[in-house]
Amino acid sequence: MKTDHPFLQMFGIKTPLIKPGDNIAEIIANSLEKQGLQLQDNDVLVIAESPVATSEHRLVLLDDVRPSEKAVHLAEKYQLDPREMELILQECDEIFGGVPGAALTITRGTLAPNAGIDSSNAPDGYVVLLPKNPQESAAGIRRYIQDRCNCKIGVIIGDSRTQPLRLGCVGIAIGTSGIVPVEDARGTFDLFGKELKITRKAVADNLVSAAQLLMGEAGESVPAVLIRGSPARVVDTDMEMPLFSRDECMYYSNIRKA
Amino acid sequence: MKTDHPFLQMFGIKTPLIKPGDNIAEIIANSLEKQGLQLQDNDVLVIAESPVATSEHRLVLLDDVRPSEKAVHLAEKYQLDPREMELILQECDEIFGGVPGAALTITRGTLAPNAGIDSSNAPDGYVVLLPKNPQESAAGIRRYIQDRCNCKIGVIIGDSRTQPLRLGCVGIAIGTSGIVPVEDARGTFDLFGKELKITRKAVADNLVSAAQLLMGEAGESVPAVLIRGSPARVVDTDMEMPLFSRDECMYYSNIRKA
Numbered sequence: 396m397k398t399d400h401p402f403l404q405m406f407g408i409k410t411p412l413i414k415p416g417d418n419i420a421e422i423i424a425n426s427l428e429k430q431g432l433q434l435q436d437n438d439v440l441v442i443a444e445s446p447v448a449t450s451e452h453r454l455v456l457l458d459d460v461r462p463s464e465k466a467v468h469l470a471e472k473y474q475l476d477p478r479e480m481e482l483i484l485q486e487c488d489e490i491f492g493g494v495p496g497a498a499l500t501i502t503r504g505t506l507a508p509n510a511g512i513d514s515s516n517a518p519d520g521y522v523v524l525l526p527k528n529p530q531e532s533a534a535g536i537r538r539y540i541q542d543r544c545n546c547k548i549g550v551i552i553g554d555s556r557t558q559p560l561r562l563g564c565v566g567i568a569i570g571t572s573g574i575v576p577v578e579d580a581r582g583t584f585d586l587f588g589k590e591l592k593i594t595r596k597a598v599a600d601n602l603v604s605a606a607q608l609l610m611g612e613a614g615e616s617v618p619a620v621l622i623r624g625s626p627a628r629v630v631d632t633d634m635e636m637p638l639f640s641r642d643e644c645m646y647y648s649n650i651r652k653a
Numbered sequence: 654m655k656t657d658h659p660f661l662q663m664f665g666i667k668t669p670l671i672k673p674g675d676n677i678a679e680i681i682a683n684s685l686e687k688q689g690l691q692l693q694d695n696d697v698l699v700i701a702e703s704p705v706a707t708s709e710h711r712l713v714l715l716d717d718v719r720p721s722e723k724a725v726h727l728a729e730k731y732q733l734d735p736r737e738m739e740l741i742l743q744e745c746d747e748i749f750g751g752v753p754g755a756a757l758t759i760t761r762g763t764l765a766p767n768a769g770i771d772s773s774n775a776p777d778g779y780v781v782l783l784p785k786n787p788q789e790s791a792a793g794i795r796r797y798i799q800d801r802c803n804c805k806i807g808v809i810i811g812d813s814r815t816q817p818l819r820l821g822c823v824g825i826a827i828g829t830s831g832i833v834p835v836e837d838a839r840g841t842f843d844l845f846g847k848e849l850k851i852t853r854k855a856v857a858d859n860l861v862s863a864a865q866l867l868m869g870e871a872g873e874s875v876p877a878v879l880i881r882g883s884p885a886r887v888v889d890t891d892m893e894m895p896l897f898s899r900d901e902c903m904y905y906s907n908i909r910k911a
Contacts, residue, residue, distance in 0.1 A: 407659030597821030
């Protein structure tokens with residue numbers, strides 16, 4: 396096989412179950428060693444948000460939550476547990492509407508059904524909130540692993556989302572560190588030499604979707620994936636994830652407020 | 654490296670420029686050989702929709718299009734070329750609204766800005782419509798390549814989409830053949846042994862997003878990617894792409910009609 400062709404490899408990283416208070420960066424680094432994988436410059440680690448949140452004590456026992464009147468009302472409207480609805484209200488920036496079983500929210504700048512709160516992969520009676528600041532989570536994990544492995548990598552905290560009118564979940568990056576998460580292809584040229592005008596590539600989101608092929612949603616204990624050979628640009632800063640402006644978004648401008 | 658860990662490889666396939674009337678399946682098979690790649694059972698080929706459409710004579714010279722009154726009106730509303738707006742009206746099932754530069758449509762069951770019509774990677778003055786029936790395109794390519802390479806593979810026709818309130822394009826499968834495009838994880842169990850209730854995995858969409866890491870949007874001449882080691886289930890039938898029901902979709906039910 397010639398080497399001048401694009402080539403990418405992904406390695407699923409199996410770990411023990413992540414528990415509250417665990418150092419997830421250390422656990423992932425240990426698991427990499429155990430699997431005989433040595434990190435290289437420009438590698439990208441994608442880590443699922445749920446174990447990150449668990450390690451950061453973001454588990455909440457539903458029985459400890461006292462729903463407000465507003466939460467009780469909205470829980471009925473969207474057919475949700477009033478205690479979960481209370482947490483959604485506390486976590487989200489905005490609620491737009493929803494369907495039975497899901498309130499459509501913006502949470503930390505990202506569209507997230509039910510503010511990203513999940514009862515899957517949580518102990519019975521508990522839910523997992525999103526990491527408090529996924530950007531900082533990514534930065535902290537990157538610092539630990541770069542120091543230990545002595546190389547420059549990117550780290551992405553990934554979550555799942557449905558796309559409009561599509562069946563099934565795809566990946567979304569909710570925090571990144573050390574990579575350029577969105578590449579601006581404007582100013583480059585197409586096959587016919589015409590300048591591209593509006594094309595941006597959601598590199599970080601695509602890396603998460605790729606990683607989810609190996610992660611699984613259920614009890615598969617592959618909370619992280621090492622991606623080698625991706626075109627992601629590794630840079631030694633924590634870049635903020637840029638988001639579409641609301642006015643430009645063709646979905647948002649057509650969404651009714653609840 | 655131990656082999657009991659999930660491992661996936663992707664190979665970008667470089668081809669000559671695809672022209673109207675070309676047999677794209679043959680060109681891809683030739684390019685695979687030239688790169689020294691031999692297909693194996695359960696490999697998945699992701700192919701960009703634009704070269705597929707081009708090979709199927711879906712290029713339209715804008716100067717040949719005479720816009721209707723309705724197209725002129727909507728073109729003004731969405732700041733589009735009236736001739737492109739005419740093609741959008743002819744191609745789409747429905748228009749919901751939009752923003753300057755993009756009409757939000759449903760085209761062949763999928764949300765597609767401007768009915769998926771694109772002037773990138775088309776000769777000057779031309780636009781490329783979506784393949785007429787991406788499912789059939791995928792099936793035809795699969796039959797040719799399976800016969801020639803004597804193995805069972807999956808084929809996906811991929812396109813790019815923005816996600817709500819996100820910057821940058823991710824992948825979406827607009828036609829699949831020979832694989833299960835959406836895996837239903839309901840009835841499986843989480844890390845704590847609780848049954849998952851509503852999780853479906855958009856395997857085909859994730860495969861396209863993964864492939865787009867190597868494809869590039871601009872003039873990179875990597876119209877196809879071979880994915881080896883993915884969890885996609887290869888089956889010897891043409892499965893229809895299932896889509897979310899409109900009523901269940903949390904975005905759709907909150908979108909105003911234009």
